[in-house]
Amino acid sequence: MSDKTHILLVDDEASLREPLAEYLEKQGFRIQQASNASAARSLLNAYDFDIILLDIMMPGEDGLSFCRYVRERMDIPVIFISAKTEETERIVGLELGADDYVTKPFSPRELVARIKVILRRANGSVGSSTNSSGSIYQFQGWTLKTDQRSLNDSDGVAVPLSSGEYQMLLALLSRAGQVLNRDQLLDITQGREAHAFDRAVDNQISRLRRKIEADPKSPEIIKTVWGGGYVLAGDVQTL
Amino acid sequence: MKKLLPNSLVGQLLLMVAFMLLIAQAVNMLLLYRGTQNQNMIEASAGAVARVGNFIGRREVIGADPRRGFRWRGSRPIISRNTVIGDNVERLSELEERAAIAFDNMGFNLRSVTAAKVEILPPILQNSVVGLRRGRPSDKTMGRQKNRQIDGYILLSVQASNGNWISIASVVRDRRPRIVGTLVFQTLVLYLILLIPLILLGRYIEKPLRNLTEGARNFKPGDGIMVPESGPPDTRQLIAAFNDMQGRVGSMMDEKDVMLGAIGHDLRTPLSALRVRIESVDDDGERERMIAGIEDMDRTLDDILSLARLGRSGEKSEATDVSALIETVADEFSDMGDQVSFSRQNRLTANIRATLIRRALRNLVGNAVKYGNSAEISLDSSNNLLKIHVDDDGPGIPEDQISSMFEPFARAEKSRNRATGGSGLGLTLARAIARDQGGDIVLENREEGGLRATLSLTMQ
Numbered sequence: 176m177s178d179k180t181h182i183l184l185v186d187d188e189a190s191l192r193e194p195l196a197e198y199l200e201k202q203g204f205r206i207q208q209a210s211n212a213s214a215a216r217s218l219l220n221a222y223d224f225d226i227i228l229l230d231i232m233m234p235g236e237d238g239l240s241f242c243r244y245v246r247e248r249m250d251i252p253v254i255f256i257s258a259k260t261e262e263t264e265r266i267v268g269l270e271l272g273a274d275d276y277v278t279k280p281f282s283p284r285e286l287v288a289r290i291k292v293i294l295r296r297a298n299g300s301v302g303s304s305t306n307s308s309g310s311i312y313q314f315q316g317w318t319l320k321t322d323q324r325s326l327n328d329s330d331g332v333a334v335p336l337s338s339g340e341y342q343m344l345l346a347l348l349s350r351a352g353q354v355l356n357r358d359q360l361l362d363i364t365q366g367r368e369a370h371a372f373d374r375a376v377d378n379q380i381s382r383l384r385r386k387i388e389a390d391p392k393s394p395e396i397i398k399t400v401w402g403g404g405y406v407l408a409g410d411v412q413t414l
Numbered sequence: 415m416k417k418l419l420p421n422s423l424v425g426q427l428l429l430m431v432a433f434m435l436l437i438a439q440a441v442n443m444l445l446l447y448r449g450t451q452n453q454n455m456i457e458a459s460a461g462a463v464a465r466v467g468n469f470i471g472r473r474e475v476i477g478a479d480p481r482r483g484f485r486w487r488g489s490r491p492i493i494s495r496n497t498v499i500g501d502n503v504e505r506l507s508e509l510e511e512r513a514a515i516a517f518d519n520m521g522f523n524l525r526s527v528t529a530a531k532v533e534i535l536p537p538i539l540q541n542s543v544v545g546l547r548r549g550r551p552s553d554k555t556m557g558r559q560k561n562r563q564i565d566g567y568i569l570l571s572v573q574a575s576n577g578n579w580i581s582i583a584s585v586v587r588d589r590r591p592r593i594v595g596t597l598v599f600q601t602l603v604l605y606l607i608l609l610i611p612l613i614l615l616g617r618y619i620e621k622p623l624r625n626l627t628e629g630a631r632n633f634k635p636g637d638g639i640m641v642p643e644s645g646p647p648d649t650r651q652l653i654a655a656f657n658d659m660q661g662r663v664g665s666m667m668d669e670k671d672v673m674l675g676a677i678g679h680d681l682r683t684p685l686s687a688l689r690v691r692i693e694s695v696d697d698d699g700e701r702e703r704m705i706a707g708i709e710d711m712d713r714t715l716d717d718i719l720s721l722a723r724l725g726r727s728g729e730k731s732e733a734t735d736v737s738a739l740i741e742t743v744a745d746e747f748s749d750m751g752d753q754v755s756f757s758r759q760n761r762l763t764a765n766i767r768a769t770l771i772r773r774a775l776r777n778l779v780g781n782a783v784k785y786g787n788s789a790e791i792s793l794d795s796s797n798n799l800l801k802i803h804v805d806d807d808g809p810g811i812p813e814d815q816i817s818s819m820f821e822p823f824a825r826a827e828k829s830r831n832r833a834t835g836g837s838g839l840g841l842t843l844a845r846a847i848a849r850d851q852g853g854d855i856v857l858e859n860r861e862e863g864g865l866r867a868t869l870s871l872t873m874q
Contacts, residue, residue, distance in 0.1 A: 198690050280686035337746065
């Protein structure tokens with residue numbers, strides 16, 4: 176077994192699949208390509224993969240169905256690649272247990288970043304695995320549903336979050352009570368390391384507080400630990 | 415006047431029928447009234463003719479004044495030199511003819527027969543009135559006439575062959591009160607008989623029509639909700655045809671969706687291939703420009719597809735914190751280095767499809783930033799309306815061009831050049847999204863300069 180991350184890339188469009196495979200190889204991944212679900216299935220039997228990049232719209236068996244097949248048998252993370260951007264289809268994909276979703280045309284750099292985030296989670300290198308699909312977190316009257324990426328207050332009113340805020344809140348929730356510094360938060364949420372004087376994390380936290388804290392100036396949910404970082408206070412129930 | 419008319423088919427039908435029945439009954443009443451009046455006259459005159467005939471007959475038999483030796487009950491004719499009927503009274507020619515024939519049949523030879531109707535009895539005929547009951551009713555018919563009002567008198571005056579006039583009066587009784595009573599009763603009975611089945615029939619017709627209206631109003635292509643076929647055959651046919659049409663529209667929309675999906679897929683795949691290949695361009699500036707070009711194309715494609723698919727969105731409306739939504743959009747732009755401000759006040763919620771509204775708002779803020787350098791977002795609520803204002807400091811838009819700004823590919827600078835980017839669908843899409851959810855978007859020039867775009871939403 177090589178040390179390189181092994182990726183299964185499933186897409187019927189050779190015009191996209193081939194340059195993408197080339198790019199990923201340059202980035203230091205090991206790639207197997209499949210142009211349809213049955214080819215992917217036989218590759219799955221032949222190799223061990225760390226992650227699957229899966230196109231949804233394919234002739235014959237589509238990506239959703241193949242994802243279900245993978246989920247039933249093994250524990251390999253899946254990232255959907257699709258031209259569809261409808262929010263509902265995003266939800267369908269995540270409900271089926273995909274770990275992430277990128278829409279065409281995507282930035283290859285962003286894709287690599289996401290692959291790294293998911294692999295880190297899967298390897299448990301930072302805290303426990305988030306197991307992002309289908310969890311419901313309840314904390315201080317709030318409900319966060321990961322399959323819909325939705326946050327609702329005690330009256331059921333939805334509070335829209337940006338994806339950065341969502342990632343940040345999920346990172347804190349899944350490690351409730353654990354103090355996370357800026358580097359760890361950036362690593363979990365964006366798969367990158369903090370630059371010196373990086374304010375991105377503090378920015379996201381203060382935005383989150385404005386949305387969920389009764390008084391953002393004296394936060395009760397996301398507390399600041401001086402010199403350390405941030406921690407989600409109070410009880411968190413995971414359903 | 416219009417308010418008095420019922421606005422339903424059945425209501426109007428009922429009102430019409432009731433009104434027509436009333437008119438028919440009125441005509442009926444008029445005819446009946448005239449008929450009975452005639453009848454009254456004939457009845458009254460018959461007595462008078464009989465009396466006079468009797469009188470003349472007797473006189474001819476006994477050859478003397480018949481008043482002597484014969485007990486006249488109640489009234490007897492008078493004999494005079496001149497007729498008792500003056501010139502200025504209304505003569506009843508029809509009665510005169512009938513009487514003349516009657517006398518002819520009795521075998522009397524009379525010089526003339528005159529009859530007239532008067533309101534007041536001439537004094538001379540005071541004791542010669544037929545039909546004025548004195549003391550006791552002579553027979554049952556008279557008894558029944560007890561309650562009737564006296565409605566004038568008929569005077570009958572005939573000139574015998576010797577030139578003398580024999581005259582008598584007869585009471586005309588009024589039957590009006592009973593006629594009116596009967597007619598009111600009749601009308602009511604008619605109403606009952608006619609209107610109750612009509613109301614039932616109306617319900618039978620109206621209910622399916624109401625269902626149909628409801629169905630047409632709530633029609634969403636592809637939801638497969640059929641209007642139940644009920645009611646009379648032609649209504650059933652109408653509903654069946656409507657359901658049919660609904661199905662056809664649904665499948666057309668489905669086809670459109672499939673086609674749009676295919677277009678989206680087929681254009682985005684080569685676009686993504688290009689996007690991947692661009693990464694190998696070494697010149698940073700060149701690469702960034704290429705990426706920007708692809709992103710611009712992608713946004714345009716996205717706008718077109720969204721606009722075409724609007725109304726078919728699977729997203730459900732949900733009570734949403736609008737302030738948080740605005741904040742999310744404002745932050746997106748601030749992160750990109752744009753000047754966008756929003757000062758959050760109290761929390762306001764509305765029942766919306768957040769993803770779509772976010773997109774509409776993004777388009778408005780995007781325009782403000784692009785054409786007006788900065789965007790200031792404010793939120794206010796009055797009554798049941800929630801208004802999101804996006805103000806900019808740009809040059810505004812000439813008043814006469816404001817309404818055309820919502821047309822696809824309209825641009826304030828008229829040139830349609832793409833230097834400023836964007837698809838030209840932003841406002842069109844934003845307004846379509848707002849209207850799809852019962853809201854709207856209005857543009858106006860601010861007094862202090864710049865443009866204000868207002869997105870209004872109904873709160874729940």
